[in-house]
Amino acid sequence: MYFLIFLIAAVLAGFYFYYKSRPETAKIFPAEWEGLLQEHVRFYRNLPKEKQPEFRKRILQFLGETYIDGVETEITDLDKLLIACSAVIPVFGFTEWHYFNLTGVLLYPDYFDEDMQFADTDKDRNIGGLVGSGRFERKMILSRRALRQGFDNTTDKSNTGIHEFVHLIDKMDGSTDGIPEDLLGHQYVIPWVNLMHKSMEEINDDESDIRKYGGTSQAEFFAVVSEYFFERPDLLKNKHPELFEMLQSCFYPKA
Structure with missing residues (x-):
């Protein structure tokens, strides 16, 4: 030790x-x-x-x-x-x-x-x-x-x-809270928070294929769903189109 x-x-x-x-x-x-x-x-x-x-x-x-x-x-x-x-x-x-x-x-x-x-x-x-x-x-x-x-x-x-x-990345705005203000445009913050809470409820109700750890906090949800986005983008787009579009805007703002 x-x-x-x-x-x-x-x-x-x-x-x-x-x-x-x-x-x-x-x-x-x-x-x-x-x-x-x-x-x-x-x-x-x-x-x-x-x-x-x-x-x-x-x-x-x-x-x-x-x-x-x-x-x-x-x-x-x-x-x-x-x-x-x-x-x-x-x-x-x-x-x-x-x-x-x-x-x-x-x-x-x-x-x-x-x-x-x-x-x-x-x-x-x-x-x-x-x-x-x-x-x-x-x-x-x-x-x-x-x-x-x-x-x-x-x-x-x-x-x-x-x-x-x-x-x-989440922490760069001073708070690790699942709301990456350096990436999200101001107009997307409230829609993102609403979508995040809805998705976390689905995880905790066993109604989602997103890893259960993502339901423990906003910060962990953002990190877990980002893993999903970069590892299996086609699958995320198919199963969670709203999340995919929001993360696409977040990580590829000029796309």
């Missing part, structure tokens, strides 16, 4: 020194990364060829602005790419986006518990990611297992990395 707290503190200190002397964003996308994207990221594979260079550019931008470090695990190229893709996918519809409320990502090897422990088998370890607060403000913690499962399973409508970055 104390060792892990010390280790996390040391990593956070590393964030500070990194930001004092971080290098410029890399200009060249490594050739071997293209194969990793094609193999693991369906969103990228499905992009028109002419948009893929912009996606790669946005990955480099994110990695140049955000520190990623492992807690008792080494960071691989695939880890970096999947974290960056989780960040880029929800905001790819915007010409420019910076996560000003994020300085770094901590990657754990496995799921963790509320005390951020992952090695104690007597604990209930079921958390795959979270956006930090308090001493972890402007940090994100992700489980490598959850991160990779989110991209490898393309049928379950879930993606932990996207989920947590949607929370960050």
